[in-house]
Each structure stands twice: as C-alpha cells, then as structure tokens.
Amino acid sequence: MRTKKLSAVAAVAALAFALSACGGESTEEETAAPATSAPMATDMASPSTGAMADGEFGPGCAAVPTDAANPGSFEAMAKVPVATAASGNPVLSTLVTAVKQAELVDSLNTAPAVTVFAPANDAFAKIPKADLDKVLADKKMLTDVLTYHVVEGKLAPAQLAGTHKTLQGGEVTVAGSGTQFTVNGNSMVVCGNVQTANATVYIVDTVLMPKS
Numbered sequence: 001m002r003t004k005k006l007s008a009v010a011a012v013a014a015l016a017f018a019l020s021a022c023g024g025e026s027t028e029e030e031t032a033a034p035a036t037s038a039p040m041a042t043d044m045a046s047p048s049t050g051a052m053a054d055g056e057f058g059p060g061c062a063a064v065p066t067d068a069a070n071p072g073s074f075e076a077m078a079k080v081p082v083a084t085a086a087s088g089n090p091v092l093s094t095l096v097t098a099v100k101q102a103e104l105v106d107s108l109n110t111a112p113a114v115t116v117f118a119p120a121n122d123a124f125a126k127i128p129k130a131d132l133d134k135v136l137a138d139k140k141m142l143t144d145v146l147t148y149h150v151v152e153g154k155l156a157p158a159q160l161a162g163t164h165k166t167l168q169g170g171e172v173t174v175a176g177s178g179t180q181f182t183v184n185g186n187s188m189v190v191c192g193n194v195q196t197a198n199a200t201v202y203i204v205d206t207v208l209m210p211k212s
Contacts, residue, residue, distance in 0.1 A: 057157075057179040060120060060190030060203050063091050074194060081109035082116055082199035091191075091203065094124040102142045108150070114199045115155040115164075117172065117183055119207045120190065127207060144168050148210040154200040157181075157193055170210045184208055 056064075056074055068075040071088025078085075083105045086092040095118055099105055108114070124132060135142050148168035155164070160181055163173045175182050181189040187206035194201040 054193075056191060056193050058189060058191040058203070060091070060205070061194075064089065064191065064194075077201075078195045078197065080197055082111070082114065082196040082201065083108040085196040085199075085201075086118060091120050092118055094121045095119055098124075098136060098142060098146060101136055102139060102146055104143065104146055109198070111150075111198055113152070113154045114167075115151040115153060116199050116201045117149045117151075117187070117189075117208060118201050118203050119149070119187075120203050120205060123187070123205050123207045144210055145207070148172070149208055156200070160192075160202070166210075168210050172208060 064074060065072045067073055070076060072090055076085075076088060080088075083096075083099055086099070087096045099108065108116075127135075135145060145168075148166045148170055149172075150167045151164040151172065152167070157179070160174050161176060163171050165171055172183055173185070175185070176189075179192065181192065181202070183189065183202075183204055187204040187208055189202045190205050191203040194203065
C-alpha cells in the first residue's frame with residue numbers, strides 16, 4: 001500500500017512539473033503575443049475608422065435617397081453647390097424654404113469652400129410654429145440664424161471638434177470624435193460628411209441659435 005501511495009505521489013508531482021513547464025512556455029508566448037497581435041488589431045481598426053470618416057455617416061443618412069439619379073442622393077449632391085444640393089434633398093426642405101426666404105441661395109452657392117450644419121426638417125419642427133413664423137418673417141433675424149450654421153472651409157470629421165467662427169460672426173463649438181458629434185452641446189449630427197461641390201454638410205437635429 002505504501003508503495004502505491006508513493007507511486008501516486010510521484011505521478012502527481014511529475015504531472016505538476018509537466019504542467020508548470022507547459023505553463024512557463026505558454027506565459028512566454030502570451031507575453032510575446034501582444035507585441036505582435038496588438039498592432040494587428042490597431043491596423044485592422046484604423047482602416048475601418050478611416051473608411052467611415054471618409055464617407056457619410058450617421059443614422060439620419062438612411063433617409064437620404066439612394067438612387068444616384070435622384071437629385072437628393074449623395075452622388076447627385078456632390079456634383080452641385082450646397083444650396084442647390086439641399087433643394088433636391090427631402091430631408092432639408094424646410095431649410096431650403098428658409099434659405100430662399102433670406103435670399104441666401106446665391107451666396108451659399110458661390111461660396112468657395114464652407115461647412116454647413118444643416119438642420120433637418122425635424123429640427124425646425126422642434127420650434128413652436130409661432131416662433132418659427134416670426135423668424136421666417138424677419139429677414140435680418142433669419143439671415144443671422146442661417147449664417148450662424150455656416151463655417152468657412154470644408155471641415156473633415158477629423159477637423160470638426162473644436163470652436164469655429166461662423167459667417168454670422170458668432171462661434172459654434174463641436175464636441176465628439178469618430179462618427180459621433182454634437183454642436184453647441186445639444187444639436188446632434190445625424191448625417192455627417194455629406195459632400196457638395198463647394199461644401200461639406202453635417203445634418204443636425206436641432207436648429208442652432210446665435211447669442212443675441
């Protein structure tokens with residue numbers, strides 16, 4: 001019996017030693033693995049992030065027509081200046097009405113390079129009708145509101161975060177990164193990096209109001 005117990009103990013000891021040896025090799029491999037696998041993971045993530053940043057992004061983009069022949073599609077918008085591009089997009093019909101009311105179509109279409117934070121129809125719907133009618137009826141006030149949504153230069157997503165001076169003269173502050181941005185803290189970009197012939201457009205869900 002004693003001999004069997006000693007044999008069993010010896011077998012357990014031998015197994016423990018073997019597992020310990022395997023564990024040591026595994027540890028070395030695991031220690032070495034992050035050095036090779038981590039960069040691979042980063043490399044794989046970067047193109048994906050870059051691809052998203054280079055194209056349109058955001059849940060609101062689903063409402064944009066997909067037929068390239070439709071004047072409101074991304075393909076069609078990229079070929080014409082910003083005011084004309086917006087006029088073909090059903091998501092921006094209220095904005096187009098406001099731009100025409102303020103007589104800003106030519107100014108926007110001839111601007112050399114701008115970034116436009118374009119309120120979607122739902123953004124205007126948040127404003128009580130009486131207040132919206134008042135703004136639409138006051139050309140100076142309407143012009144101030146609309147030009148407050150325009151920044152000089154075509155800003156790519158990577159350049160978007162920060163404070164930017166608007167054509168109205170005030171400033172807008174953009175926070176976020178990647179494909180998630182807010183403007184002035186409460187207006188979310190729902191469809192971003194939309195290209196037109198002379199502008200980069202970020203469709204937002206809340207109208208931006210300049211400080212009085």
